[in-house]
Amino acid sequence: MERRRPPLPRFRSPLRGPWLTSVFGAVLLATLPIVIVTGLLSYVAYGPQFGQAIPGDVGLLHLPWFDWPTSPSWLYRLTQGLHVGLGMVLVPVVLAKLWSVAPKLFAWPPVRSPAQALERLSLLLLVGGILFEIVTGLLNIQYDYVFGFSFYAAHYVGAWVFLGAFVAHVALKLPHTARALRSRSLRAELRTSVADTRPEEPDPYGLVAPDPAPPTISRRGVLALVGGGSLLVAALTAGQTVGGPLRGLAVLLPRGRTTAAADGGPNDFPVNKTFAASAIDPALLAGWALELTGGPAPVRLDLATLGAQPLHTATLPIACVEGWSTVQAWTGVRLRDLATLAGVPEPASALVRSLENGPFAQATLTRAQVLHPDALLALGVNGAPLSPDHGYPARVVVPALPGVHNTKWVRAIEFRSP
Amino acid sequence: MLRRRFESLYGAGPAHLAVLLLSLALAGYASSIVAGDPLWPWMAVWFVAAVVGHDGLLSPLAAGIDAVLRRLPRARPTTVNYVRVPALGAALTFLMFLPGIIRQGEPVVRGQSGLDQGPFLGRWLLLVALMVAVSAIVYGVRRFARR
Numbered sequence: 001m002e003r004r005r006p007p008l009p010r011f012r013s014p015l016r017g018p019w020l021t022s023v024f025g026a027v028l029l030a031t032l033p034i035v036i037v038t039g040l041l042s043y044v045a046y047g048p049q050f051g052q053a054i055p056g057d058v059g060l061l062h063l064p065w066f067d068w069p070t071s072p073s074w075l076y077r078l079t080q081g082l083h084v085g086l087g088m089v090l091v092p093v094v095l096a097k098l099w100s101v102a103p104k105l106f107a108w109p110p111v112r113s114p115a116q117a118l119e120r121l122s123l124l125l126l127v128g129g130i131l132f133e134i135v136t137g138l139l140n141i142q143y144d145y146v147f148g149f150s151f152y153a154a155h156y157v158g159a160w161v162f163l164g165a166f167v168a169h170v171a172l173k174l175p176h177t178a179r180a181l182r183s184r185s186l187r188a189e190l191r192t193s194v195a196d197t198r199p200e201e202p203d204p205y206g207l208v209a210p211d212p213a214p215p216t217i218s219r220r221g222v223l224a225l226v227g228g229g230s231l232l233v234a235a236l237t238a239g240q241t242v243g244g245p246l247r248g249l250a251v252l253l254p255r256g257r258t259t260a261a262a263d264g265g266p267n268d269f270p271v272n273k274t275f276a277a278s279a280i281d282p283a284l285l286a287g288w289a290l291e292l293t294g295g296p297a298p299v300r301l302d303l304a305t306l307g308a309q310p311l312h313t314a315t316l317p318i319a320c321v322e323g324w325s326t327v328q329a330w331t332g333v334r335l336r337d338l339a340t341l342a343g344v345p346e347p348a349s350a351l352v353r354s355l356e357n358g359p360f361a362q363a364t365l366t367r368a369q370v371l372h373p374d375a376l377l378a379l380g381v382n383g384a385p386l387s388p389d390h391g392y393p394a395r396v397v398v399p400a401l402p403g404v405h406n407t408k409w410v411r412a413i414e415f416r417s418p
Numbered sequence: 419m420l421r422r423r424f425e426s427l428y429g430a431g432p433a434h435l436a437v438l439l440l441s442l443a444l445a446g447y448a449s450s451i452v453a454g455d456p457l458w459p460w461m462a463v464w465f466v467a468a469v470v471g472h473d474g475l476l477s478p479l480a481a482g483i484d485a486v487l488r489r490l491p492r493a494r495p496t497t498v499n500y501v502r503v504p505a506l507g508a509a510l511t512f513l514m515f516l517p518g519i520i521r522q523g524e525p526v527v528r529g530q531s532g533l534d535q536g537p538f539l540g541r542w543l544l545l546v547a548l549m550v551a552v553s554a555i556v557y558g559v560r561r562f563a564r565r
Contacts (some may be wrong), residue, residue, distance in 0.1 A: 121438075128469045254527055277528075
């Protein structure tokens with residue numbers, strides 16, 4: 001069989017071996033669950049109980065249902081910032097892990113037993129799953145929908161395909177990983193220079209090169225290279241979530257910038273969908289009045305009347321699914337005061353509708369989201385009226401709510417009774 | 419006895435089979451979520467293309483470039499790392515931030531953020547130049563120090 005081996009690539013790096021692979025594997029085992037869980041939490045945060053999480057029907061594949069909390073207000077900022085930020089920081093580790101096991105791809109003969117055939121199929125799902133999630137995720141946070149299909153649906157399904165393969169891979173490999181990690185001392189490796197770098201012991205997995213080339217880099221160097229890659233990505237990503245003066249560090253991301261004006265004014269923070277893109281007829285704003293329904297009779301409040309209500313200011317984040325966020329001081333009328341005005345002081349939920357049309361032109365809020373003392377129909381931000389891009393004349397801002405559900409250009413709110 | 423017979427036929431223990439069948443069943447069940455989506459074949463295509471693109475294109479390309487680098491005339495075998503590090507940094511950032519750099523999907527970016535993708539190519543080139551410069555300076559300093 002070996003004699004009939006086709007001219008497949010030969011791998012000669014003296015660094016590949018079970019120990020190095022296990023180091024990368026251990027890092028991913030410790031961190032990927034955070035990316036997975038925060039991603040699944042985002043699905044819950046979108047409010048699947050109101051049919052507004054995408055994809056709509058996921059059968060059994062979801063976390064246990066619970067009402068997404070309103071406290072702490074930075075909850076979604078944290079979970080989604082971690083999901084995107086950590087997911088990106090792990091890209092160099094994933095690539096290093098795949099590099100370290102590259103000889104297995106070209107193992108000859110390709111299949112030795114049914115067990116191995118099944119395992120290779122599962123590895124296709126594992127590798128395909130993680131790469132698919134990375135590619136679709138990276139495209140989505142840069143608003144590149146070149147793939148054409150629904151990002152939400154594809155990313156969610158891809159996650160479960162990966163998760164199954166990941167759990168199986170860990171179950172089958174963990175004992176090997178533990179053994180391999182004990183085979184060398186990390187501390188000793190971190191003190192070993194290139195000149196003293198030797199290949200690992202011959203292994204049963206086919207990772208250690210049978211005919212190793214002389215080393216050009218130490219294991220310490222490879223770990224520094226991968227860690228440095230992760231630090232570079234972290235430096236280029238953190239700013240979009242942390243915001244403030246650090247935002248500008250995200251030089252290659254759309255959310256590393258605020259607005260085209262960049263004037264440092266009260267409305268100079270990242271926009272999620274511009275007024276122009278909303279396709280709202282500006283004429284609708286002139287005679288604008290908020291409509292509150294659900295009570296004995298509809299209530300209409302024009303902007304002057306709304307502004308004369310008791311106003312409350314709260315410092316709250318807008319945190320989006322793309323992982324970026326921005327914290328601003330919003331001023332407006334409490335949603336619970338509007339509920340009282342509408343005649344439904346104890347609503348079970350509230351449906352907020354925008355002047356715009358489209359998939360995110362409305363959002364349902366839970367009872368807790370309506371009644372939270374910081375949940376606002378904001379009329380202003382940082383002491384100024386909202387700009388058209390930020391939702392003038394009025395927008396919803398609710399603690400810990402995913403950004404896209406903080407509806408802008410609000411037209412009507414329907415308070416639903418229990 | 420039965421177990422040994424199973425193992426000789428299958429190539430591993432029954433737990434191995436159970437774990438893998440469960441993971442494949444989960445993948446099948448998860449895929450059924452998008453079974454009604456007319457674009458599901460494209461999802462599958464992108465899934466497979468991600469693997470082929472990595473294993474069949476990018477990895478061999480990187481290995482090939484590295485092999486060429488290692489054959490370059492050099493003072494010491496580790497000199498190649500002064501090229502590898504900035505090259506890998508450039509490749510990583512190029513691939514991860516590709517849409518902005520090549521200005522793909524600009525109308526959507528403009529609608530979502532009110533901003534264009536104009537600055538990204540220049541910023542990326544500057545970042546690459548910075549990585550190359552730092553690497554060259556470190557190389558120069560180390561060479562000088564060795565004399």
